[in-house]
């Protein structure tokens with residue numbers, strides 16, 4: 001494979017590795033504080049990234065960008081990428097989501113298992129560490145229990161133009177803070193009565209540094225730790241600690257966390273440094289250096305889809321789609337069912353690159369990557385999507401012969417298969433016109449065309465029903481013109497049609513999926529919209545995003561295993577649906593057409 005184009009995060013990693021920045025870190029395979037790690041072996045990975053989803057929903061195309069970036073860097077530089085469930089919030093998290101995330105990352109082709117390391121972690125396993133670290137902040141004078149109401153705390157925080165004001169509880173003694181925090185942990189207080197805050201600077205121009213909350217009381221059952229805890233850390237406190245405990249070197253996240261970076265650094269510094277207390281005791285050194293560094297990149301935005309969790313939930317819950325794995329949804333389970341190839345996502349991630357500027361990527365680019373990957377990997381098969389009978393009147397009734405079709409025109413090593421040919425065939429309805437339009441080269445009375453891999457036929461007429469609809473096309477074949485024989489080129493024709501033997505093919509359900517939304521920016525105001533008009537993204541659903549048809553397929557498709565992908569010649573790339581296919585009776589989904597029909 002070609003050497004990937006570089007981007008600023010790759011450059012940072014390369015520079016850090018060249019400088020040996022993380023070469024002295026020690027690793028014991030399980031998280032531990034610096035003191036315990038003094039005798040642990042050196043961490044030979046040197047690059048450690050992580051993908052840290054919160055298990056509160058299904059992964060979408062935006063997550064794929066982050067997965068490819070984090071796991072891809074680890075792959076490229078011989079590092080490790082951890083899969084970490086960021087499950088510090090007891091509400092909304094669920095095992096169902098954990099399982100689907102594991103499936104999706106594996107499906108994309110990445111692994112968190114390397115050698116003797118299985119780097120799958122749960123942030124909730126660090127709750128004891130986090131509490132100990134919070135108490136350390138209290139002891140060293142960097143945290144306090146605030147007993148104001150949520151509203152008071154919010155009001156006291158100030159605004160962009162106005163500094164915050166100190167909480168009346170900011171000057172509590174260490175002893176009182178420690179006592180209160182322990183009683184918070186013991187369950188003595190109701191939700192919302194006290195919080196633990198970092199003590200930084202209420203006048204900081206960065207509002208995130210105005211004594212951010214780090215713990216709150218939540219009497220809630222956590223999906224893993226159960227009722228063991230009734231205080232839970234806030235994400236901004238938990239995340240840097242998770243990174244540090246796991247020896248993460250480069251903590252890559254999306255741009256909205258840029259303003260949190262000073263707190264990330266502040267916190268890890270407070271835990272790593274050593275402090276001499278009033279009684280002369282020296283404490284600290286809880287984390288080893290160098291500390292992980294946070295690096296932000298811009299998130300993926302795509303035209304013709306919505307990636308916001310709230311909107312995805314609405315689409316599923318209101319029944320606009322058939323569930324989280326609906327092939328039209330931009331979820332990874334949806335993409336998988338639709339027939340998108342994981343390699344297509346990896347190519348896409350490489351193509352869009354990584355930067356700090358907000359960008360809106362055209363959905364057509366993702367489709368192009370899918371086409372490119374499947375054009376290489378997918379075997380060709382024949383399907384007639386809108387079948388019309390064709391009768392070869394000079395071909396003996398009951399006779400059958402085999403034609404040879406290549407499985408891949410550019411890859412002869414994939415071999416050929418035989419396709420049965422007989423007197424009655426299915427062709428596409430659009431491949432016949434009784435009265436041809438200008439330039440039409442396919443079948444019309446008097447014209448000749450090639451039945452691909454078989455013979456040249458001359459159209460002699462058609463049959464119609466009482467309403468004048470064409471029910472069959474009549475032809476005569478030219479016996480000396482069979483493909484692959486010396487006479488194949490003896491007659492030159494312009495049209496080249498695909499077909500399926502009526503006696504040998506089989507009817508199957510095929511779903512023609514298209515984009516879920518009809519406009520690039522669903523729900524956005526458009527030129528000419530009346531003042532004050534509120535458009536909902538639901539108004540922009542594409543009414544033709546799914547069409548279910550009965551197609552005629554060549555017999556070789558009958559045993560297509562679920563998830564096998566094919567190019568149906570002249571139509572596009574299709575997959576055997578992994579849910580509805582039955583042995584001997586596959587159902588196919590169209591992943592993407594052969595050509596882009598959306599760009600103007």
Ligand code: ATP
Nearest residue numbers: 052053054062063065066253254299300301307309
């Ligand atoms: P929410 O915060 O609403 O739960 P989320 O999309 O941020 O949604 P996480 O589970 O926190 O969900 O995301 C896991 C990782 O995926 C994070 O590191 C996040 O930055 C990254 N990520 C999420 N959305 C995108 C996106 N559109 N583009 C790139 N990365 C993304």
Ligand code: MG
Nearest residue numbers: 053054056057
């Ligand atoms: Mg998420």
Ligand code: MG
Nearest residue numbers: 052053054086
């Ligand atoms: Mg998030």
